[in-house]
Amino acid sequence: MAKRIGLFICWCGSNIGGVVDVPRVVEETKNYPGVAFATDYKYMCSEPGQNLIISKVKEHNLDRVVVASCTPMLHEPTFRKAIARAGLNPYMFDMANIREQCSWVHSNDKEAATQKAIALVKRALAKVSQVEPLFESSIPITKKALVVGAGIAGIQVALDIADSGHEVILLERESTIGGNMVKLDKTFPTMDCSACISTPKMVQAAQHPNITIMTYAELVDVQGYIGNFEITIKQKARYVDHTICTGCGLCTEKCPTKVLSSFELGMGKRKAIYIEFPQAVPNKPVIDPDNCRYLKNGKCGICKKLCPVGAVDFEQKDELIEEKVGAIVIATGYDLIKWEEIYGEYGYGRFKDVITGLQFERLVNASGPTNGLIQRPSDGKEPKTVVFIKCVGSRDEAKAKEYCSRACCMYTAKHAHQVIEKIEGGHAYIFYMDVRTPGKAYDEFYRRTVDEGAQYIRGRVSKIYQSGDKLVVMGADTLLGSAVHIEADLVVLATAMVPTEGSEKIAQLAGVNIDKDGFFIEAHPKLRPVETMTGGVFLAGACQGPKDIPDTVSQASGAAAKVAALLSNEEMATDPMICHIDEKMCSGCLVCKEVCPYKAISEKTITERIAGQPVERMVASVNTGLCQGCGNCTVACRAGAANLKGYTNLQLLSEVDALCR
Amino acid sequence: MMNLTKQIREQAKKLLEEKKVDLVIGFGQGTELARTTPVFIDSPEGVSALTWGPFCANNLAKYLVDYKNAPGNVAIVVKGCDSRSVIRLLDDNQISRDKIVVIGVPCAGQLEWQKVADEVKPDATLKETVDNGDSFVVKTSTGDHTFNKKDYMLHRCLVCENPNPVIADFTIGEELPVKNYAERFAEVEELEQLGLEEKSAYWDKQFSRCLRCYACRNVCSVCTCELCVFDQMKPMWVSKRTNLSENTVFHITRAFHVAGRCVDCGECDRVCPMDIPIRKLNQKIHKDLKDLFDSPTPGSKEGLLSALGEFSLGDPEEFM
Ligand SMILES: Cc1cc2nc3c(=O)[nH]c(=O)nc-3n(C[C@H](O)[C@H](O)[C@H](O)COP(=O)(O)OP(=O)(O)OC[C@H]3O[C@@H](n4cnc5c(N)ncnc54)[C@H](O)[C@@H]3O)c2cc1C
Ligand code: SF4
Ligand code: SF4
Ligand code: SF4
Ligand code: SF4
Ligand code: SF4
Numbered sequence: 005m006a007k008r009i010g011l012f013i014c015w016c017g018s019n020i021g022g023v024v025d026v027p028r029v030v031e032e033t034k035n036y037p038g039v040a041f042a043t044d045y046k047y048m049c050s051e052p053g054q055n056l057i058i059s060k061v062k063e064h065n066l067d068r069v070v071v072a073s074c075t076p077m078l079h080e081p082t083f084r085k086a087i088a089r090a091g092l093n094p095y096m097f098d099m100a101n102i103r104e105q106c107s108w109v110h111s112n113d114k115e116a117a118t119q120k121a122i123a124l125v126k127r128a129l130a131k132v133s134q135v136e137p138l139f140e141s142s143i144p145i146t147k148k149a150l151v152v153g154a155g156i157a158g159i160q161v162a163l164d165i166a167d168s169g170h171e172v173i174l175l176e177r178e179s180t181i182g183g184n185m186v187k188l189d190k191t192f193p194t195m196d197c198s199a200c201i202s203t204p205k206m207v208q209a210a211q212h213p214n215i216t217i218m219t220y221a222e223l224v225d226v227q228g229y230i231g232n233f234e235i236t237i238k239q240k241a242r243y244v245d246h247t248i249c250t251g252c253g254l255c256t257e258k259c260p261t262k263v264l265s266s267f268e269l270g271m272g273k274r275k276a277i278y279i280e281f282p283q284a285v286p287n288k289p290v291i292d293p294d295n296c297r298y299l300k301n302g303k304c305g306i307c308k309k310l311c312p313v314g315a316v317d318f319e320q321k322d323e324l325i326e327e328k329v330g331a332i333v334i335a336t337g338y339d340l341i342k343w344e345e346i347y348g349e350y351g352y353g354r355f356k357d358v359i360t361g362l363q364f365e366r367l368v369n370a371s372g373p374t375n376g377l378i379q380r381p382s383d384g385k386e387p388k389t390v391v392f393i394k395c396v397g398s399r400d401e402a403k404a405k406e407y408c409s410r411a412c413c414m415y416t417a418k419h420a421h422q423v424i425e426k427i428e429g430g431h432a433y434i435f436y437m438d439v440r441t442p443g444k445a446y447d448e449f450y451r452r453t454v455d456e457g458a459q460y461i462r463g464r465v466s467k468i469y470q471s472g473d474k475l476v477v478m479g480a481d482t483l484l485g486s487a488v489h490i491e492a493d494l495v496v497l498a499t500a501m502v503p504t505e506g507s508e509k510i511a512q513l514a515g516v517n518i519d520k521d522g523f524f525i526e527a528h529p530k531l532r533p534v535e536t537m538t539g540g541v542f543l544a545g546a547c548q549g550p551k552d553i554p555d556t557v558s559q560a561s562g563a564a565a566k567v568a569a570l571l572s573n574e575e576m577a578t579d580p581m582i583c584h585i586d587e588k589m590c591s592g593c594l595v596c597k598e599v600c601p602y603k604a605i606s607e608k609t610i611t612e613r614i615a616g617q618p619v620e621r622m623v624a625s626v627n628t629g630l631c632q633g634c635g636n637c638t639v640a641c642r643a644g645a646a647n648l649k650g651y652t653n654l655q656l657l658s659e660v661d662a663l664c665r
Numbered sequence: 666m667m668n669l670t671k672q673i674r675e676q677a678k679k680l681l682e683e684k685k686v687d688l689v690i691g692f693g694q695g696t697e698l699a700r701t702t703p704v705f706i707d708s709p710e711g712v713s714a715l716t717w718g719p720f721c722a723n724n725l726a727k728y729l730v731d732y733k734n735a736p737g738n739v740a741i742v743v744k745g746c747d748s749r750s751v752i753r754l755l756d757d758n759q760i761s762r763d764k765i766v767v768i769g770v771p772c773a774g775q776l777e778w779q780k781v782a783d784e785v786k787p788d789a790t791l792k793e794t795v796d797n798g799d800s801f802v803v804k805t806s807t808g809d810h811t812f813n814k815k816d817y818m819l820h821r822c823l824v825c826e827n828p829n830p831v832i833a834d835f836t837i838g839e840e841l842p843v844k845n846y847a848e849r850f851a852e853v854e855e856l857e858q859l860g861l862e863e864k865s866a867y868w869d870k871q872f873s874r875c876l877r878c879y880a881c882r883n884v885c886s887v888c889t890c891e892l893c894v895f896d897q898m899k900p901m902w903v904s905k906r907t908n909l910s911e912n913t914v915f916h917i918t919r920a921f922h923v924a925g926r927c928v929d930c931g932e933c934d935r936v937c938p939m940d941i942p943i944r945k946l947n948q949k950i951h952k953d954l955k956d957l958f959d960s961p962t963p964g965s966k967e968g969l970l971s972a973l974g975e976f977s978l979g980d981p982e983e984f985m
Contacts, residue, residue, distance in 0.1 A: 591891045593757040595974040607758075619734045622758060640974055642922040643890035644897070654900040 155183020157545025164564030230540030272373030387493030397500030687737030749964025769833025
């Protein structure tokens with residue numbers, strides 16, 4: 005049957021019509037083979053415009069449609085729906101972009117813009133001549149989410165998803181949830197106590213009927229696809245049976261082994277059987293197998309003897325747990341850059357009194373190793389002169405990271421304020437490159453710190469050296485153009501935030517990409533900031549890029565909204581524009597399988613009749629749930645057996661031919 | 666070389682007698698002195714047709730594909746370069762390992778038959794060939810001839826990386842050392858020196874002669890598609906017309922289809938009736954892959970992914 009194409013060309017008011025000679029485009033394309041009806045209209049996307057399309061489809065018995073207007077990003081769905089209302093398959097459609105690609109970019113050359121519009125319309129006509137109806141199918145959805153990482157981002161995501169009525173597994177590799185925020189003392193700009201606002205959320209998560217917290221556990225495998233992930237979690241052996249442990253703490257009190265605490269960033273001690281901090285969730289201990297005397301050489305076992313409920317179990321083993329979820333949120337947060345390996349000018353970590361901002365947080369924290377008294381690590385004295393150095397590892401293309409870590413300007417102002425407030429006769433000097441305080445009430449906070457007497461020195465520090473019990477900080481004041489020497493008691497480095505260790509592995513498991521610095525890449529930096537290019541996998545918090553708590557929490561709620569929307573459906577429609585493999589053309593070389601980023605291709609055996617004999621051979625097979633229609637395989641397949649529906653080789657070649665004619 | 670021929674025959678005979686294989690694919694003496702022809706032997710009595718020497722240029726590996734659905738196993742005689750094709754066919758899932766038996770023969774080099782034919786009397790018959798290290802002595806009914814390898818060998822043999830088969834169930838004779846008689850990419854480098862216009866003129870001259878007989882594709886062990894794009898009608902990737910423009914598209918397309926998989930066996934070059942230096946296109950890609958990614962020659966190891974057939978999250982995407 006002959007094709008009956010309807011061609012509708014839009015003026016977009018004067019947006020297109022002011023540059024492109026629309027009537028001429030109609031004139032020059034209406035006789036293209038297959039065009040049964042062609043017209044132009046002021047606003048195709050408007051209600052009357054859409055009704056025009058619908059009535060003409062019916063009136064002229066059109067079987068496919070081309071609209072020449074703006075970018076398909078904007079109105080392809082609009083027009084697809086319109087022709088569906090007219091009774092056509094919505095994929096019997098193509099668009100020519102004569103606005104962004106013609107009138108807007110060639111506004112000073114009307115003739116060229118018109119010529120290009122004609123060519124692009126012919127291209128669309130060539131394509132639409134080859135299209136075939138496509139049908140969405142549907143896949144069921146597992147109404148449960150996995151959140152990887154239980155910092156404030158992960159906790160917020162879990163709470164919001166759980167509140168919308170869906171089950172959540174909140175996975176954390178440490179023995180407690182909370183992440184970096186629980187280590188902080190006060191939070192800028194309001195200076196409310198970090199623990200006071202974050203621990204209630206931790207408890208809320210623990211008590212929420214829809215949330216299952218799994219601490220001391222890691223993600224080891226992800227299979228499947230949006231709506232239907234099959235995940236494997238490794239529950240590391242805790243050597244304490246949490247189902248019976250009451251958290252009385254007798255064991256931790258009596259354990260004879262003391263080691264440096266990573267929670268206190270090496271400034272305090274903990275036992276071999278330990279709870280990270282008093283408000284930990286769950287508030288039950290784990291045994292650190294690298295340091296426990298019993299696990300190392302079979303001697304001791306005091307905790308086991310003392311435990312009144314017999315919860316200590318040295319025989320416990322790592323356990324693999326399989327779960328099914330419909331969505332995954334990555335919220336693995338950040339670490340601080342290993343500055344000791346990079347910055348010789350600050351002593352490569354040799355000077356005990358050169359510490360990071362996070363260590364400073366522990367020093368001012370009432371529940372920290374010094375009970376909130378600012379005492380320097382070397383001799384426990386209260387420092388009078390404290391020097392802060394900003395952008396250590398951030399904005400340093402030569403030695404470390406190019407990006408800005410975003411929270412440091414503000415927390416350094418916070419720390420300087422704390423020095424002035426808490427230390428009698430305390431002085432705070434801050435070496436900086438710029439002060440960046442874009443945030444609600446942020447600049448006000450910084451100004452107040454300056455007014456209190458914090459001395460901001462614009463310039464870099466070239467060297468720190470020990471002189472007696474002082475640290476001599478040598479720097480430059482680039483505003484005054486002079487050298488600066490400060491004899492400091494304590495130096496605090498605002499070190500760069502980097503993706504947490506192991507992010508790469510999570511990226512690989514979940515099939516998402518990371519950028520050159522290792523942060524997870526969002527689907528679109530502006531318009532899809534919490535989604536990834538992999539369906540069903542979302543991002544929240546500092547794992548996507550450095551950010552402070554307000555931004556982290558907003559992004560977390562955003563991600564939760566996306567997950568809740570996904571899980572609120574029983575089934576989801578799959579995009580029909582995915583790979584199709586022509587089995588008779590497939591030679592089974594499986595190059596397509598190697599290049600598929602979504603692991604959507606596997607092999608299967610088919611039976612063919614060759615010379616009257618049944619012959620079994622292997623061909624490629626696409627999992628329609630996993631395929632995202634990226635088209636990698638279609639390029640890799642030399643014979644063209646792999647084809648992208650909606651963008652078939654035949655369609656693309658017809659378009660090229662039309663453009664070259 | 667007579668000794669090697671004898672050993673190949675014995676091995677083939679044993680395999681056929683013991684019913685380990687139903688067929689042996691090997692080299693047999695051709696009608697001309699300096700040429701061999703593929704032989705397909707299905708009985709122990711037939712093994713006397715097998716031969717070996719410096720005139721076994723053909724790469725027989727592609728024939729394995731024809732027998733992939735046949736009942737029984739197939740043995741094949743391969744040189745070092747041919748053995749890379751066998752690995753490539755295995756990696757492309759075109760043959761299965763348990764259906765084939767590889768008889769590997771360390772290869773001392775193959776002579777260009779035309780050069781030899783030019784110097785030997787047309788009615789001469791071959792008595793024996795002897796490998797003397799850097800030359801071959803060809804003994805014929807009308808006298809003996811010595812051919813220096815440097816001057817008479819195929820280019821691919823002058824730069825051979827694998828005189829010893831990289832895959833073999835049985836190896837015939839002693840392993841041989843790798844000898845380089847020429848720089849592997851010297852000819853490509855020479856072409857690279859040309860200006861754009863000159864390069865274009867060079868290739869126009871070559872491609873315009875192409876008959877589109879597809880001998881190059883048919884012999885190629887990495888051209889194993891069920892339906893080659895050049896034989897498809899819908900879509901018509903390349904028109905069937907034979908002219909410079911269509912021929913150019915044919916050659917460039919094929920070069921990219923074999924890119925990262927071409928085992929540099931040189932067969933396309935050798936079989937072309939128009940003497941089009943097709944292998945130079947492939948070699949340019951080999952050279953670039955070596956320079957940019959340190960890629961080994963495809964087929965030289967099992968399980969190598971082809972440069973255009975791999976997806977890695979660690980790819981720096983510098984061009985984006
Ligand atoms: C010194 C300092 C002071 C700061 N002060 C402030 C402030 O005053 N106000 C403010 O707004 N912001 C402040 N910030 C920023 C704040 O810390 C972050 O915005 C916030 O902690 C980010 O939260 P998150 O949940 O994204 O990451 P994180 O807190 O890093 O949480 C990530 C969690 O994921 C877990 N995890 C990681 N990988 C895995 C894995 N593979 N499997 C399972 N679990 C995993 C981690 O163990 C961790 O619990 C400060 C930052 C620093 C460095
Ligand atoms: S690349 Fe093409 S021929 Fe090879 S397995 Fe995939 S679909 Fe089949
Ligand atoms: S289009 Fe091909 S490569 Fe891309 S996801 Fe689908 S099957 Fe994989
Ligand atoms: S392209 Fe030529 S050299 Fe390469 S494998 Fe094929 S026939 Fe051999
Ligand atoms: S030329 Fe390309 S399509 Fe044709 S057989 Fe070779 S690889 Fe396959
Ligand atoms: S063998 Fe030679 S003539 Fe024949 S198609 Fe190939 S390049 Fe052309």
